[in-house]
Amino acid sequence: MNALLTAAVSAAMTTVALAQPTTLSLDAGSSISVTGTLHTPIGSQTDSDSSPISGTITIELDSYGTPTAITLHDFNMLVVQSIDLNYDWGFLGSVDITVGNASASYGGTTPAGPVAVNPDSTFYFPSILTNINGSGSATGSIFLFGDINETVNLADFNPFATDFAGSVGVNGDTVTLAGTIDFAGSGEVVTGITMDLSGTLTLAASGPAPQPCVPDWNADGALDFFDVLGFLSAFTSNEPAADLNNDGILDFFDVLDFLSLFAAGCP
Ligand SMILES: [Ca+2]
Numbered sequence: 001m002n003a004l005l006t007a008a009v010s011a012a013m014t015t016v017a018l019a020q021p022t023t024l025s026l027d028a029g030s031s032i033s034v035t036g037t038l039h040t041p042i043g044s045q046t047d048s049d050s051s052p053i054s055g056t057i058t059i060e061l062d063s064y065g066t067p068t069a070i071t072l073h074d075f076n077m078l079v080v081q082s083i084d085l086n087y088d089w090g091f092l093g094s095v096d097i098t099v100g101n102a103s104a105s106y107g108g109t110t111p112a113g114p115v116a117v118n119p120d121s122t123f124y125f126p127s128i129l130t131n132i133n134g135s136g137s138a139t140g141s142i143f144l145f146g147d148i149n150e151t152v153n154l155a156d157f158n159p160f161a162t163d164f165a166g167s168v169g170v171n172g173d174t175v176t177l178a179g180t181i182d183f184a185g186s187g188e189v190v191t192g193i194t195m196d197l198s199g200t201l202t203l204a205a206s207g208p209a210p211q212p213c214v215p216d217w218n219a220d221g222a223l224d225f226f227d228v229l230g231f232l233s234a235f236t237s238n239e240p241a242a243d244l245n246n247d248g249i250l251d252f253f254d255v256l257d258f259l260s261l262f263a264a265g266c267p
Pocket residue numbers: 215216217218219220221222223224226227
């Protein structure tokens with residue numbers, strides 16, 4: 001045992017922070033709504049459209065039992081239907097904007113957060129970066145301005161600073177998340193014509209909870225010396241939890257299993 005303990009202690013002198021992100025898939029009912037106000041020489045008009053969205057969001061919870069903190073790693077969402085915005089000034093002109101392959105993705109280079117998950121399961125990210133991508137066309141004509149036939153690039157609006165509010169919970173092996181990401185920005189869609197673009201991504205997502213990390217004995221999200229002490233304490237107290245190979249006996253092989261799991265680490 002002394003040799004094992006020495007090995008355990010030397011193996012555990014460094015702290016390894018554990019990250020256990022999980023990727024959730026957007027469920028049916030997730031959608032995007034877009035409002036665009038077009039500013040032209042003959043006046044401003046506003047139109048809106050919406051579409052279902054599909055995709056994934058990757059988050060990390062500090063605990064997959066009762067979470068108290070959430071980190072946002074990534075999201076990638078595809079706008080399923082084309083976004084069509086139509087502006088009509090009667091005999092003065094009209095402009096139709098169509099984007100058929102729009103997408104929204106996380107624009108940060110590092111994970112956002114962590115922020116608190118409140119006792120009522122809600123969370124709030126005050127400022128995350130969202131990129132909107134996709135291209136389409138703007139066609140029409142405006143009195144004294146001329147015909148319009150140009151390509152529209154949503155990337156011209158990037159990045160959006162957005163807020164992300166929602167709720168997250170764990171039910172057995174499943175993580176569920178509901179939330180909204182609001183975005184707003186301005187850009188020049190056609191030379192000389194600007195648009196204020198805003199909208200909301202409404203998310204309903206679910207996915208698997210990562211498996212618990214056995215060698216993180218005190219479940220604090222880090223692998224360190226205290227986990228080794230915790231296991232050895234459970235072992236010497238004959239706690240059934242220390243029977244890692246499930247053979248009903250606490251012996252040398254359970255200690256070996258713990259050290260092997262500890263050395264392998266956790267995802
Ligand atoms: Ca630990």
